[in-house]
Amino acid sequence: MRYINQxxxxxxHDEITQTHRKLQTWVNQNKKxxxxxxxxxxxxxxxPAKFVNCDSDWVTIGAEEExxxxxxxxxxxxxxxxxxxxKGPFSVFGxxxxxxxxxxxxxxxxxxxxxxxxxKIVADIGCSxxxxxxxxxxxxxxxxxxFEPSVxxxxxxxALNSMAGIENLHIDLLGVEHLSxxxxxxxxxxxxxxxxxxxxxxxxxxxxxSSLRPGGTLILESQALPGESxxxxxxxxxxxxxxxxxxxxxxxxxxxxLKRAGFKDIDIFCQHPMSSIEQRRTDWMSFxxxxxxxxxxxxxxxxxxYPAPDRVFIRARKK
Ligand SMILES: C[S@@+](CC[C@H](N)C(=O)[O-])C[C@H]1O[C@@H](n2cnc3c(N)ncnc32)[C@H](O)[C@@H]1O
Numbered sequence: 001m002r003y004i005n006q007x008x009x010x011x012x013h014d015e016i017t018q019t020h021r022k023l024q025t026w027v028n029q030n031k032k033x034x035x036x037x038x039x040x041x042x043x044x045x046x047x048p049a050k051f052v053n054c055d056s057d058w059v060t061i062g063a064e065e066e067x068x069x070x071x072x073x074x075x076x077x078x079x080x081x082x083x084x085x086x087k088g089p090f091s092v093f094g095x096x097x098x099x100x101x102x103x104x105x106x107x108x109x110x111x112x113x114x115x116x117x118x119x120k121i122v123a124d125i126g127c128s129x130x131x132x133x134x135x136x137x138x139x140x141x142x143x144x145x146x147f148e149p150s151v152x153x154x155x156x157x158x159a160l161n162s163m164a165g166i167e168n169l170h171i172d173l174l175g176v177e178h179l180s181x182x183x184x185x186x187x188x189x190x191x192x193x194x195x196x197x198x199x200x201x202x203x204x205x206x207x208x209x210s211s212l213r214p215g216g217t218l219i220l221e222s223q224a225l226p227g228e229s230x231x232x233x234x235x236x237x238x239x240x241x242x243x244x245x246x247x248x249x250x251x252x253x254x255x256x257x258l259k260r261a262g263f264k265d266i267d268i269f270c271q272h273p274m275s276s277i278e279q280r281r282t283d284w285m286s287f288x289x290x291x292x293x294x295x296x297x298x299x300x301x302x303x304x305x306y307p308a309p310d311r312v313f314i315r316a317r318k319k
Contacts, residue, residue, distance in 0.1 A: 001016075001017070001020045001170070001172065002167075002170065003143055003145050003170040003172075004016060004017060004020075006121065006142065006143050007121070007182070007185055008121070008184065008185055008213070010183050010184040010185060011181070011182055011183070011185050012181045012182070012183070015181050016181050016182070019174070019178060019181065020172060023172070023173040023174075024173075027151060027154070027173060033151070034151060036081065037081070037082070037151055037152050037154075037155035037156070038155055039081075040078035040079075040081040040082065040155070040159060041155045041156075041158050041159040041162065043074065043078045044075065044078045044079070044159040044160075044162060044163055045158075045159065045162035045163070047062065047067065047071065047075055047093065047163050048162075048163060048165055049061045049062030049063075049066065049093070049163045049164060049165065050062070050063070050066055051063040051066065052164045052165070052166070054134045054135055054136075054137040054138055054166075055138045057089065057104035058088075058089045058090065058091045058096070058104075059088070059089070059090045059091070059131060059134045059135065060090075060091045060092075061090065061091070061092045061093070061160060061163050061164045062092055062093035062094075062163060063093070063094070064093060064094025065094075066093055067093045067094075071093075072093055072094060072095060075092060075093050075095055076095045078159070079092060079095060079097060079159075080284075082129070082152065082155075082156045082159070083284055083285065083286070084100065084284070084285040084286070084287055085097055085098075085099040085100065085129070085156075085282075085284040085285055086099060086100050086101055086128060086129070086285065087099050087100075087101050087103045087128045087129050087131040087132075088101070088103060088129070088131055088284075089102070089103075089104070090131070090160065092160070092163065093163075097284050098282045098283065098284055099131075099282065099284055099285060100279055100280065100281070100282060100284075100285035100289055101278065101279050102277070102278050102279075103131045103132065104135075105278050106132075106192070106221065106311075107131075107132060107135050109270045109272075109313055110219060110221070110269075110270070110313055111135075113219070113267075113269045113270075113313070113315050114139065114188070114219065115187075115188060115217045116139075117136060117139040117140065117141045117187075117188055118139065118140040118141070119140065119141070119142050120141050120142055120187035120188055121141070121142055121143055121145075121185060121186050121187050121188075121213075122136060122141045122142075122143070122144040122145070122186065122187065122188045122189070122190070123144070123145050123146075123147065123182070123185075123186045123188075123189045123190070123211070124136075124144060124145070124146045124147070124189075124190045124192075125147045125176050125179070125189065125190065125191050125194060125208075126147065126148065126175075126176065126191070126192070126193060126194040127146030127147060127148045127153075127157065127171065127190075128148065128150075128153045128156075128157075129153050129156040129157050129160065130146055130156075130157035130160060130161065130169065130171065132190065132192070133146050133157070133169050133171075134160075134164070134166070134169070137166055137168075137169070141168065141188075142168065143168045143169075143170060144168065144169050144170065145170045145171070145172065146169070146170065146171040146172070147171075147172065147174040147175060147176065147178065147179075148171055148172075148173065148174075149173055149174065149175040151173070154171055154173055157171045158171060176191075176194060176198070176204055176207065176208075177207075179207040179208060179210070179211040180207060180210070180211075182211045183210055183211060184210070184211070184212070184213050184214070185211055185212075185213065186211055186212050186213060186216055187212075187213055187215075187216050187217070188216065188217050188218075188219070189208055189211065189212055189216065189217070189218050189219070190218075190219045190221075191208060191218060191219070191220050191221070192219070192220070192221035192222075193221060193222070193223075194222075195220065195222045195247075195249075195254070196222055196223050196239075196245050196246060196247060196248050196249075197244050197245060197246065198246060198247075199246045201246070201247050201249075201257055202257050202260055202261055205257055205258060205260075205261035205263070206261045206262070208261070209261050209262045209263060209318055212318040213318070214318060214319065215317070215318065215319070216317070216318045217315060217316070217317055217318075218258075218263065218314075218315070218316045218317075218318075219313070219314075219315055220254070220258070220313070220314045220315075220316065221311060221312070221313050221314075222249070222254060222311070222312055222314075223239075223240075223245075223248055223274075223309040223310070223311060223312075224248065224249060224250055224251050224254065224271065224309065224310045224311065224312035225248055225249065225250045225253075225307050225309070225310065226250075226273070226307060226308075226310050227250055227307075228250065228251075228252055229250055229252065229253075230250065230252045230253045230256055231249070231250055231253055232247040232248060232249040232250070232253050233247070233248040233249075233306060233307070234246065234247055234248075235248070235304065235306060236304075237304075238304060239302060239304065239306060239309075240290075240293035240294070240302040240303065240304075240306075240308070240309060241288070241292070241293045241302075241303055241304075242293075248306075248309065251268045251271050251310075251312040251314070254268075254312060254314060255268065255314065258314065258316050262318070263316035263317065263318065264316070264317050264318070264319045265315075265316060265317040265319075266314060266315075266316045267314065267315045267316070268312060268313070268314050269313050269314070269315055270311075270312070270313040271310050271311070271312045271313070272310060272311055273308065273309075273310050274290060274308065274309045274310065274311055275290065276289065276290040276291040276294075278290070294308055295308075
C-alpha cells in the first residue's frame with residue numbers, strides 16, 4: 001500500500017493500514033477462490049511490457065513483437081482465467097480482450113468534463129479492472145486509488161498493472177463503505193455504476209462529500225430513469241435482471257440527492273439510453289448481456305416491465 005504516504009494528514013492512516021492488513025491476510029489465504037485469480041496474476045507479472053499506451057480506446061499493454069508465440073499463448077491463457085471481462089477493451093501483447101462493455105464510450109462522454117487532474121489525488125470507487133484508471137494516466141494525476149472489493153477484479157487490475165508498470169496507479173480491496181477513513185483526501189472522485197447498488201444513496205453521497213477536499217470534484221455516473229420528473233424507482237427484486245439494485249433515480253432526482261448531500265455546481269452533462277451496442281456478449285464475456293435484460297417486444301422496457309435505463313453523467317463540486 002504505497003499510496004498511504006501520499007495521502008494528506010487528514011487521512012486516518014492507522015485505520016487504513018489496519019484495514020488493509022486485515023484484507024490482505026484474508027485474500028492471501030491459500031483457498032481455491034483466491035488462488036484461481038492469484039495464480040494467473042503471478043503468471044502475468046512475469047511479462048513486464050516495454051510499450052504501454054493509455055491514450056487510445058484500446059488500452060495497450062505490451063506490443064505483439066515483445067513476446068514469442070509461446071509466451072503470447074501463455075499470456076492469453078492467463079487472461080482467459082479472468083473471464084468474464086466486463087470492462088475494457090485492452091490489447092495485451094497483441095491479445096485483444098474485447099470486453100462486455102465498450103468502456104471507451106463512457107470515457108469519451110466524460111473526458112471533456114474532467115477537472116484538471118495534474119498532480120491531484122484521485123479515487124475511483126468500484127474501479128473494476130481499472131480500465132478508467134488507465135485512461136486517467138495521460139491526465140498526470142499524482143496518484144489514483146481504485147477501491148474494489150471483488151477479488152476477481154482486484155487481481156485482474158493487479159495483473160494488468162504488473163505488466164504495465166504504472167507506479168501511480170493503486171488498488172485496494174476497499175468498498176465505498178471505507179470512505180470514512182479518508183476525510184478530505186481526494187481532489188477528484190469517480191463514482192460510476194455504483195449509486196443504484198446502495199440501499200442508502202444519500203448517505204453514500206454524504207460519505208463521498210466528506211472524503212473530498214474543499215474544491216474537489218465528483219464525477220458521478222449512474223443508471224437512470226428517462227424523463228424530467230424528480231423520482232426514483234425501487235424495484236421489487238431485480239431491475240434489468242440485476243439483483244442488488246435499490247433506487248434508480250431520474251437525473252433530476254439524482255441532482256436533488258447531491259444537493260441534500262451538500263454538493264454545489266451540479267451539472268448533468270450527458271444522458272443517453274442504454275443499448276446493446278455498448279454492452280454485449282463477446283468471446284471474453286459469454287454470459288447474458290443487455291439484449292437479454294430488455295423486453296424482446298419493447299426495447300423501451302426492462303424484462304420486468306420497468307422503463308429501460310438511461311445512463312446519466314453528473315459533475316458536482318464541494319465548495
Ligand atoms: C457496475 S460495476 C461499475 C464499474 C465501473 N466503475 C464502471 O463504471 O464501469 C460496479 C463495481 O463496483 C464494485 N463494487 C461492489 N461492491 C462495492 C462496494 N461496496 N464499494 C465499491 N465498489 C463495489 C463491483 O465489484 C464492480 O466492479
